[in-house]
Amino acid sequence: MSAAAMLETRGLCMSFGALEVARDLNFRLLRGARHALxxxxxxxxxxxxxxxxGLLAPSRGSVLLEGEDVTSLPQAKRVRRGIARTFQINxxxxxxxxxxxxxxxxxxxxxxxxxxxxxxxRRSDVLGEAMRxxxxxxxxxxxxxxxxxxxxxxQRLVEMAIALGLAPRVLLLDEPAAGIPSAESHIFxxxxxxxxxxxxxxxxxxxxxLVFRFxxxxxxxxxxxxxAEGTPAEIAANREVRAVYLGSVLDx
Amino acid sequence: MSLGQAAVxxxxxxxxxxxxxxxxxxxxxxxxxxxxxxxxFGTQLLVTILFALSLDLVLGYAGIITLGHAAFFGAxxxxxxxxxxxxxxxxxxxxxxxxxxxAGAIGLASGYVLLRTHGLALLMLTLCTMAxxxxxxxxxxxxxxxxxxxxxxxxxxxxxxxxxxxxxxxxQYVYALVVLLACFVLVRMLVHSSFGQSLTGIRENTLxxxxxxxxxRARLVTAYTISAALAGVAxxxxxxxxxxxxxSVLGLxxxxxVLIVLILGGYGRxxxxxxxxxxxxxxxxxxxxxxxxxxxxxxxxxxxxVALYARNGILGIADAMRSRGGRAG
Numbered sequence: 001m002s003a004a005a006m007l008e009t010r011g012l013c014m015s016f017g018a019l020e021v022a023r024d025l026n027f028r029l030l031r032g033a034r035h036a037l038x039x040x041x042x043x044x045x046x047x048x049x050x051x052x053x054g055l056l057a058p059s060r061g062s063v064l065l066e067g068e069d070v071t072s073l074p075q076a077k078r079v080r081r082g083i084a085r086t087f088q089i090n091x092x093x094x095x096x097x098x099x100x101x102x103x104x105x106x107x108x109x110x111x112x113x114x115x116x117x118x119x120x121x122r123r124s125d126v127l128g129e130a131m132r133x134x135x136x137x138x139x140x141x142x143x144x145x146x147x148x149x150x151x152x153x154x155q156r157l158v159e160m161a162i163a164l165g166l167a168p169r170v171l172l173l174d175e176p177a178a179g180i181p182s183a184e185s186h187i188f189x190x191x192x193x194x195x196x197x198x199x200x201x202x203x204x205x206x207x208x209x210l211v212f213r214f215x216x217x218x219x220x221x222x223x224x225x226x227x228a229e230g231t232p233a234e235i236a237a238n239r240e241v242r243a244v245y246l247g248s249v250l251d252x
Numbered sequence: 253m254s255l256g257q258a259a260v261x262x263x264x265x266x267x268x269x270x271x272x273x274x275x276x277x278x279x280x281x282x283x284x285x286x287x288x289x290x291x292x293f294g295t296q297l298l299v300t301i302l303f304a305l306s307l308d309l310v311l312g313y314a315g316i317i318t319l320g321h322a323a324f325f326g327a328x329x330x331x332x333x334x335x336x337x338x339x340x341x342x343x344x345x346x347x348x349x350x351x352x353x354x355a356g357a358i359g360l361a362s363g364y365v366l367l368r369t370h371g372l373a374l375l376m377l378t379l380c381t382m383a384x385x386x387x388x389x390x391x392x393x394x395x396x397x398x399x400x401x402x403x404x405x406x407x408x409x410x411x412x413x414x415x416x417x418x419x420x421x422x423x424q425y426v427y428a429l430v431v432l433l434a435c436f437v438l439v440r441m442l443v444h445s446s447f448g449q450s451l452t453g454i455r456e457n458t459l460x461x462x463x464x465x466x467x468x469r470a471r472l473v474t475a476y477t478i479s480a481a482l483a484g485v486a487x488x489x490x491x492x493x494x495x496x497x498x499x500s501v502l503g504l505x506x507x508x509x510v511l512i513v514l515i516l517g518g519y520g521r522x523x524x525x526x527x528x529x530x531x532x533x534x535x536x537x538x539x540x541x542x543x544x545x546x547x548x549x550x551x552x553x554x555x556x557x558v559a560l561y562a563r564n565g566i567l568g569i570a571d572a573m574r575s576r577g578g579r580a581g
Contacts, residue, residue, distance in 0.1 A: 053463065079465030091463065093456035099259045104453040105464040107446045113466055114474070116447040119267035123446065127260050134256060144259030166464060 004066070006031045006200040007083070007170050012051055012061035014224075021047045022058065023225040029170065033200045034192075036215035038208075040245050044224040045204045046088055049172050053085050054078045065170070079108075084168030086159045088175045088204075094148040098139055098158055101147055102130040105165035133161045136194065138187050153180040160188060164195075171195070173203040177210055189214065212236070220245060267444035276526050280429050284422075291421035297533050298428040299489045304513045304525035305432075305439055306482035311511075312520030313443055314475045315455030317371065319507055320378030321483055323362075323385050324355040326502030328484025331355070333402045333497035334395055342408040344416075348431065348488050355484020356477050358385075363476035367469055370458075379504070386502040401498025405491065416493065424493035431489060435482055440522060442478070451475055452520075512551070516558055518565025527566050 005028040012025040021044040029035055037045050050056040052063060054075040062071045070078055093101050106126045107113040120126070134143050137157045142150055147158055156179050163171060173192075177185050192201060192214065205211050211218065211232075218235045220228040228241050235241055283294055303325055310316040328351035335341035335350060366377045389396045396402070409415040414423040442448050454461045454468055461468050491497040500506060509532070517528020535554060539547035562569050 055463075075462045076465045076467055079463060085463060087460075087463075091457055091460040093453050093460065095456050096452060097259060097263070099263055100449065100452075103263070104449055104461075104466075107449065108464045108466050112446050113450045114447050114471060116442055116445045118446070119441075119444045120446045120449045121264040121266050121444070124264075126446075127264060131256055131260055140254060140256035143256040144262055162460070162464065 004031050005029065005064070006033070006066060007052065007202075008064040008067075009052070010062050010064070012048075012058050012063065014047065014051060014056060014058045021224045022051060022061075023223070025051075025061070025224075025226060027219065027226065029200045029202050030217075031200055032198050033202070033217060034215050035200070035202045035217045035219065036211045037202060037204045037219050037221060038206070038211060038245065039221035039227070043221040045221055046174055047224075048221065049085060049174050049202075049204065052172060053083055079166060082167075082169035083172065084163045084166040084170070085172040086163045086174055086176050088178070090152070090155050090159055092147045092155060092158055092162070095146060097144055097146055098134060098150070098161075099127075099130055099143045101158055102133055102161045102165050103127065105162045106130050106133075109166050130161075130165065133164050136164075137161050137191055138184075153184055156180045157184075157187065160191060164191070169199060171199055171201045173201065173205075175204055175206065177205065177207060185210065276523070277429075277433065284425060284429075288420075288422075291425040293533070293537065295421050295424045295428050295493050297529055298425070298432050299486050299493070300510070300513060300529040300533060301525050302428075302432045302435055302489065303483055303486040303510050304517070304529055305436060305522070306479045306486060307510050307514050308519055308522065308525050309439055309442065309451075309482070310475055310479040311514060312524070313448060313455065314451040314472055316367070316472060316476060317375050318378040319375050319504075319511065320380070320382035321479075321510060322502055322504070322507035323378075323382035324359055324480040324483035325487035325490070325506060325510075326382075326385060326389070327355040327358050327480075328352065328487030329491040329497045329501040330389060330396060330487075331484070332407075332488040333405055333491045336405050336407060337397075337402050338395065342406060344407050344410050344427070344492050347407070347492065348485050351484040351488030352481040353484075355487070356481030359480020360473065360477040363473045363480070367472045367476060379507075382502060382504070382507060386499060389499055389502055397498070399499060401496060403496045403498075405495045405497070407492050407495070416495065418495060421493070428489050428493060431485065435485060436522075439482070443522065447471070447474075455520075512555055514565075516555070516565055518567035521564075521567050524565050524567050531566065 007029040009025050009027045012022050014022040025048065039045055047056065051058050054073060062069050065081055065083065070081065093104065103120065103126050106129045110126060112123065134140055137160060139154065139157055139161065142154060147155060156176065160176060177188055180188060203214060215232055218230065218232055219226060220235060220241050222244055228235060228238055307321050310318060331351040331354040332347040335347060341347065362381050366374060369377060390398055407416055410423055410427055416423050450466055450471055454471060458468060487501055490501065513528040513532045514524060516531055517524035517526065535551055536547060539550040558565060
């Protein structure tokens with residue numbers, strides 16, 4: 001493992017009152033990684049993503065992006081440095097169309113989100129990029145519909161399109177396929193497969209089938225701490241992991 | 253053409269002028285000739301539209317719930333009043349600029365502090381800001397005239413040629429109409445820009461807006477400042493055209509009134525301010541003639557009906573009917 005870490009945490013700790021949700025988390029997400037984070041419910045996976053993106057502040061420890069300490073940077077600034085995410089529960093602009101949803105993300109990435117003089121509809125670069133992503137996620141037929149009118153599974157794809165619209169270097173996906181009908185989950189896997197190789201992707205997922213298809217490295221979290229880490233084969237063969245988590249999932 | 257391309261075309265054409273957008277302005281010009289004896293009412297209407305339009309930018313587009321927008325209307329109204337009374341600064345156009353600057357500065361300062369909060373806390377804080385200004389205007393009677401305000405103000409003729417006649421509001425009406433048009437063009441440009449799009453993003457989901465890297469608070473403060481400046485212009489127009497200013501420009505009545513105007517007409521849709529102001533002022537006018545003591549009862553009933561059955565105001569009803577017709581056709 002000599003590859004450079006895109007995103008790294010050192011001794012990350014965080015508690016909600018007496019409940020420790022992150023315990024001394026040391027984690028490295030390498031450039032170009034396809035990394036999965038698994039663990040039982042309540043293990044602190046989403047909290048970990050929230051610490052990485054700056055939605056939550058750790059009580060101790062640090063977050064480093066390409067070796068640079070970003071622990072004190074607010075969320076929006078981390079996004080501009082290349083950390084994008086999807087949310088476990090959809091966080092969309094529900095009253096706006098799919099196209100507008102993606103345009104808002106693309107505008108911010110291109111730095112024109114605060115521009116007042118030119119009509120948004122005249123920014124053909126923003127519109128073109130947004131439509132490219134929408135087509136990639138097979139949302140073209142829904143581009144003009146308001147998000148609130150779409151079925152949940154399609155909304156999940158909008159969530160993904162917004163994250164990709166930020167042209168991230170680190171992409172954090174919090175249960176991206178939850179709620180997507182299995183017949184459509186390939187759309188989202190194809191989209192990830194089509195990403196430039198140097199983007200580091202971290203995915204939280206309960207669908208082990210998807211995890212083992214996608215990931216080249218897996219971290220298992222239990223009770224706010226890293227329980228095990230390794231290749232999919234190592235994790236699948238790990239007795240302790242089977243005991244605390246995989247057993248229940250695989251046998252089910 | 254695919255559905256995706258159709259969506260792009262629709263968004264790409266949203267900012268283009270529609271034929272019917274000429275109607276309010278043609279109607280305003282027609283009213284100038286048709287109702288020469290009601291131009292004072294017409295001027296009041298134009299001022300109210302501008303005030304409601306300024307509120308629409310923050311409430312309808314950015315989703316900032318405020319109950320204290322009259323703070324900025326009043327700041328603009330008192331700025332030109334005090335300049336005319338104490339400094340002999342009676343030139344109307346530069347007075348508007350001064351009013352916009354003062355109201356905008358108050359908007360910037362208060363917005364910078366208040367817009368950390370949202371919901372009920374924000375509602376109360378905007379209300380408190382306005383109450384503070386009202387009390388300041390009441391206490392500083394040496395400058396503001398206190399409770400009595402400043403009656404009988406005099407302003408220089410517009411462009412040195414068109415005097416404000418206190419009986420015939422011809423100059424005042426045309427002046428207010430031109431200022432409204434200029435401000436409307438500005439607001440229309442803003443709401444269709446990427447900035448305006450990002451405001452609707454903040455309104456729809458602030459959490460997501462942070463997560464796409466937008467400087468949410470800076471955007472909100474910017475919108476709030478621009479809106480405050482426009483409300484200040486409306487207040488300045490009020491003082492200049494009526495030749496007086498008193499505490500009513502800063503009161504809760506005025507703040508609630510403009511909110512009612514916008515809710516009646518429909519917020520977040522530019523022309524809601526026009527429709528709402530016309531309906532509200534006409535209702536007020538007619539009801540006050542018929543029931544001088546109980547006209548607010550009628551306004552209240554209309555508002556209840558709108559709140560229950562037409563959440564998006566009168567223009568929302570028109571939209572719903574059009575989309576129903578479109579689906580049937």
